[in-house]
Structures are given as C-alpha cells and as structure tokens.
Amino acid sequence: MSILSLQNISKKFGAVQALSGVSFDVPQGAVYGILGPNGSGKTTLLGIVTDVLKADTGSFMLFDQAAAARQRRQIGTLLETPNFYHYLSGYRNLEIAAAIKQRDKNDIARVLEICGLTARQHAAFKTYSLGMKQRLAIASVLLGDPEVLILDEPTNGLDPAGIAEVRELVRNLAGAGKTIILASHLLDEVEKVCTHVAILRNGKLLRSGSVDVVISRHDYLELAAVNNEALKSALLAYPGCTSVQLNGNVVVAVFNASPEPAQVNSYLAQQGIWLQHLQLRKKSLEKAFLEITNDPA
Amino acid sequence: MKQLLYTEWLKVKNYRTFWIMLLVAVIMIPAGNYVPADIMSSRELNQAAKMLGQSPFGFPTVWQTVANISSYMTALFGLMLIILVTNEYTFRTSRQNIIDGWERRQFVYAKLIWVLLLSVIALVVAILTAVVIGFAYGNNAISLEGFSYLWYYWLQLVLALSLALLLAVLLKRAGFAMAIFLGYTMMLEQTLVLLLKRYVGPVGGLLPLQAGDELLPFPLVGKMVAASGDRYDDSIYLLFLVGYIALVIYLVFRKVLKSDL
Numbered sequence: 340m341s342i343l344s345l346q347n348i349s350k351k352f353g354a355v356q357a358l359s360g361v362s363f364d365v366p367q368g369a370v371y372g373i374l375g376p377n378g379s380g381k382t383t384l385l386g387i388v389t390d391v392l393k394a395d396t397g398s399f400m401l402f403d404q405a406a407a408a409r410q411r412r413q414i415g416t417l418l419e420t421p422n423f424y425h426y427l428s429g430y431r432n433l434e435i436a437a438a439i440k441q442r443d444k445n446d447i448a449r450v451l452e453i454c455g456l457t458a459r460q461h462a463a464f465k466t467y468s469l470g471m472k473q474r475l476a477i478a479s480v481l482l483g484d485p486e487v488l489i490l491d492e493p494t495n496g497l498d499p500a501g502i503a504e505v506r507e508l509v510r511n512l513a514g515a516g517k518t519i520i521l522a523s524h525l526l527d528e529v530e531k532v533c534t535h536v537a538i539l540r541n542g543k544l545l546r547s548g549s550v551d552v553v554i555s556r557h558d559y560l561e562l563a564a565v566n567n568e569a570l571k572s573a574l575l576a577y578p579g580c581t582s583v584q585l586n587g588n589v590v591v592a593v594f595n596a597s598p599e600p601a602q603v604n605s606y607l608a609q610q611g612i613w614l615q616h617l618q619l620r621k622k623s624l625e626k627a628f629l630e631i632t633n634d635p636a
Numbered sequence: 637m638k639q640l641l642y643t644e645w646l647k648v649k650n651y652r653t654f655w656i657m658l659l660v661a662v663i664m665i666p667a668g669n670y671v672p673a674d675i676m677s678s679r680e681l682n683q684a685a686k687m688l689g690q691s692p693f694g695f696p697t698v699w700q701t702v703a704n705i706s707s708y709m710t711a712l713f714g715l716m717l718i719i720l721v722t723n724e725y726t727f728r729t730s731r732q733n734i735i736d737g738w739e740r741r742q743f744v745y746a747k748l749i750w751v752l753l754l755s756v757i758a759l760v761v762a763i764l765t766a767v768v769i770g771f772a773y774g775n776n777a778i779s780l781e782g783f784s785y786l787w788y789y790w791l792q793l794v795l796a797l798s799l800a801l802l803l804a805v806l807l808k809r810a811g812f813a814m815a816i817f818l819g820y821t822m823m824l825e826q827t828l829v830l831l832l833k834r835y836v837g838p839v840g841g842l843l844p845l846q847a848g849d850e851l852l853p854f855p856l857v858g859k860m861v862a863a864s865g866d867r868y869d870d871s872i873y874l875l876f877l878v879g880y881i882a883l884v885i886y887l888v889f890r891k892v893l894k895s896d897l
Contacts, residue, residue, distance in 0.1 A: 412737030
C-alpha cells in the first residue's frame with residue numbers, strides 16, 4: 340500500500356512556479372525524506388497534501404484513497420510552524436487538537452511527557468519559548484500514536500539537546516514501523532534516518548526513490564606516491580576508475596563501484612609505483628546532494 | 637455537528653476577551669432599551685403617546701420598539717464574531733484545524749454555529765427585555781401581536797453577523813475587518829441609502845442592512861413614513877434580507893473552500 344501517492348502536482352504563486360509536475364510514491368513503513376534548499380517547494384508540497392493549499396493541476400491519494408479529512412486524522416502533521424491558540428495553555432491546545440483528530444484526550448499526558456512539557460503544560464502558549472512551541476507541535480503530532488507522521492523541519496528552533504532528542508524520537512518511531520515523511524534541508528538529519536528520499540529544486544523533482552539509489556555515494560580512494568603524475572596515469576588505466584584528480588599532495592580516484600584498496604595497491608605495485616598513502620573515503624552526503632542540486636540538467 | 641460545537645467550546649471556554657465582550661453585548665440590549673423607555677414614559681410624553689393611540693413601551697407595540705432599538709446594538713456581536721474568526725488566521729489555526737482533520741466546510745460550519753449562537757443569544761435577550769419593559773412601562777396585558785418584528789430583528793442580526801464572517805475570512809486581519817465592518821454598518825450604508833433614495837428612489841431601501849431597517853421602523857415614525865407610500869411591500873424587504881444572507885454565506889463557503897489557507 341502507498342501511504343501517499345502524488346501525480347503530477349503543480350502549483351503557482353503569482354508568477355512563481357512553486358511546484359511543477361511532481362510525482363512520487365511513499366510506501367508504507369518508509370522514512371521518506373523530502374530534501375531541497377530553502378524555497379524549493381517542500382512545504383508547498385506538504386501544504387497541498389494536507390489540504391491547506393490547492394494544487395493548480397495534478398492529484399494525490401492518501402492510503403490509496405481520495406484524500407479527505409478522515410485520512411488526515413490518521414496522520415500526525417507538523418507543517419512549517421507550531422499553530423496554536425496563544426491565549427490557551429499547552430494542555431488546552433492539545434485538547435482541541437485531540438477533539439479534531441478524534442483521539443482520546445487521555446493520551447495528552449503521555450505526549451507532553453515525551454516532549455518534556457509536563458511541568459509547563461498549564462502555562463499559556465504565548466509564554467512558551469520558541470523551542471517549547473516546537474515541542475508542543477511535536478506533542479500534537481504524537482497524539483493518539485498515529486501510524487503516519489508528516490514532519491516539516493521538526494528540529495526548527497530547538498537547541499542542540501532538543502535536536503538530538505527529536506532525532507532519537509524519529510529513529511524510535513521509524514523503528515516501531517511508522518511511516519514518516521520528513522522535510523528538511525538538514526542533510527545529516529535525513530542521512531541518519533531516511534530509507535527513501537525525494538530531492539526538489541525550484542519546484543522540480545530531481546530524483547526520488549530509495550536513498551542508496553538516489554544518492555549514489557561510492558567510496559573513493561585518496562592516494563599519494565613519489566611521482567603523483569605517474570600514479571594518475573596508472574590509475575586511469577585501472578578497470579572501473581572514472582576520474583583521477585590531483586588534490587594538493589594527494590590523488591583522488593573515483594570508481595564506478597566501491598574500490599577494493601588491496602587490489603588497487605597490488606596493481607600499482609605491479610606497475611612499479613609504491614604508495615606513501617592510501618585511504619578509502621566515503622563521499623559526504625553534502626557533496627552528493629550538491630552534485631545533484633547543482634547539476635544544471 | 638456536536639463535535640464541532642464541542643471544539644468551538646474548547647476554544648472560547650478560557651478566553652476572557654470573549655466572555656467580557658459577550659457580557660457587554662448582552663447588557664447593552666436591556667440597557668439600551670431601558671433608557672428611552674424610562675425617558676419616554678415620563679408623564680408628558682406618555683400623554684402624547686396615548687393621543688397617538690399607543691404607548692411604544694406597552695404591549696403589543698413594545699415588541700416592535702425593542703426590536704427597533706436593539707437593532708442599533710448589533711455591532712458588538714459583529715465585532716465578537718470578527719475576533720473569533722480572525723484569531724484563527726492570526727494564530728494560523730485555520731490551517732491547523734484542517735491539517736488535524738476537519739474538512740474546510742466544517743471550518744465554515746463551526747463559524748456559522750457562532751452566527752447562529754450569537755444571534756439567538758441576542759434574540760432571547762431582546763425578547764426578555766421586551767417582556768420586562770412591556771410589564772414595567774405598559775398598562776396592557778401581554779399579547780403576541782407584532783411579535784414578528786423580533787424575527788425581523790433576528791434576520792437582520794444573522795445578516796450582520798454573516799457579513800462580519802465574510803469580512804473576516806476575506807481580510808483575515810482583525811483590525812482591518814473591524815474598521816470596514818463598523819464603517820459600513822454605522823455610516824457608509826446609511827449614506828448610500830440616503831443618496832439612492834434621494835436620486836434614484838426606494839431602491840435605496842434594498843441595501844443589505846437597510847432592508848432589515850425598513851422592516852423595523854420605530855413604531856410611531858414608521859406609520860408616518862409608511863403613509864407617504866414611498867416604499868415597497870414588507871415581503872420585498874424580507875425577500876431581499878433572506879437573499880442577502882444566502883448570498884453572503886455562499887461567498888464565505890466559496891472563499892474558504894477554494895483558496896489557499
């Protein structure tokens with residue numbers, strides 16, 4: 340079953356094309372990252388899915404059904420900012436959320452505890468710090484223990500300890516088999532938890548699918564020898580080596596599959612090149628992401 | 637519907653501004669009727685009224701009198717509604733309510749509940765006020781003749797509150813919506829009515845709130861105006877009043893259902 344299925348969604352704000360022809364599927368149990376720089380259309384996309392924005396063209400389904408309020412009630416959603424009644428306490432705000440979601444209000448104490456707001460639950464929302472507001476929004480998402488969560492920049496406004504807690508929470512939820520749609524521009528946030536990813540830039544979907552496929556990050560080798568020029572020529576002749584670059588005192592060699600350092604070493608020795616330095620390195624997610632989003636195609 | 641009502645109740649239960657405004661709005665109806673009732677029931681004016689054949693504060697005319705006077709006190713209910721609705725936009729809970737699982741039309745229903753509740757509260761207070769004043773300042777036994785004026789009053793309230801709702805969903809900001817609402821209901825429409833009546837004809841009486849006013853003349857003055865013959869039949873004003881309510885509510889639905897929140 341697809342939790343969310345998008346077909347050809349487009350949306351314009353005045354002259355700005357916020358989304359153009361976006362389609363992808365979120366399978367059940369996935370932790371689906373929606374990645375993209377600021378202004379790439381992540382929140383607009385989630386706004387359409389939650390019916391606060393209207394798509395110009397295209398359609399989408401939730402739980403393989405036409406999307407309606409009944410489906411939204413099964414999803415815990417934090418979109419953009421925490422939206423609460425300023426004059427009411429955290430607890431009373433959650434009472435309203437529970438009433439609309441048709442969830443048991445006995446669950447409020449549990450979610451407040453998870454989000455560390457129990458002590459301040461009876462203070463008015465307007466007295467909360469930015470981080471506490473965000474925590475209350477996360478508490479509201481967790482109400483009734485939904486099977487699907489949509490989290491738009493969930494660590495916004497949190498201090499480092501809070502960020503770590505939210506990541507831990509997301510990991511635990513993912514471990515419990517929940518489907519999570521996580522929009523973020525923080526790559527390590529996505530790297531640590533996501534199974535799938537969709538990458539947006541200027542409203543266009545650049546790639547989508549499972550993380551390993553979308554962001555191919557073959558390991559590469561860093562090498563050095565007395566004669567780096569000879570080393571470069573020898574590496575270029577090695578089967579599977581796609582590029583070689585001299586980077587300061589080291590040669591960076593990229594392969595079309597993960598290289599086996601011992602084999603490369605042995606090959607170079609046969610060529611009469613003795614290495615002073617050999618290290619297997621992993622391409623950073625940032626680098627892979629920038630390669631994708633900067634690609635003019 | 638019960639669930640919508642319960643949720644709206646949770647929103648106002650601990651909202652002090654709302655309760656204070658409601659208290660003031662409710663007190664204004666008996667207070668606003670008591671002052672003219674007391675002044676006009678002084679001996680001399682009472683004599684004058686008797687010569688005209690009826691006392692405006694005795695049964696059955698008191699229904700019409702109270703409906704007429706109370707119709708000047710509608711603005712505060714309108715402002716309450718504007719606050720309740722624009723709050724949702726200020727706090728962006730208009731979005732959150734939908735995200736959490738209301739249909740957009742349920743959001744409109746929830747606000748229409750307030751139109752109904754506030755107008756019924758005002759109607760009930762006006763009825764009680766008329767009963768008390770009728771007994772206190774009149775000499776006749778209670779009679780329901782002319783009670784229909786209170787229904788006209790109620791319809792005019794529903795229209796005024798629907799207009800407040802429309803302004804709130806269109807403008808989204810409390811100050812802006814309140815300024816336009818007060819400006820229109822208190823002066824702008826009256827000016828238009830006057831100009832239209834002077835230069836075009838009785839069609840000026842068909843503007844939204846004026847249609848209600850035409851149905852709610854002050855008892856003695858109304859007779860004189862009606863005698864001049866320069867107006868439509870009551871049924872025309874009633875038709876327009878109901879038509880305006882339907883149109884305004886339709887526009888509210890259209891705005892909320894179609895646009896981005």
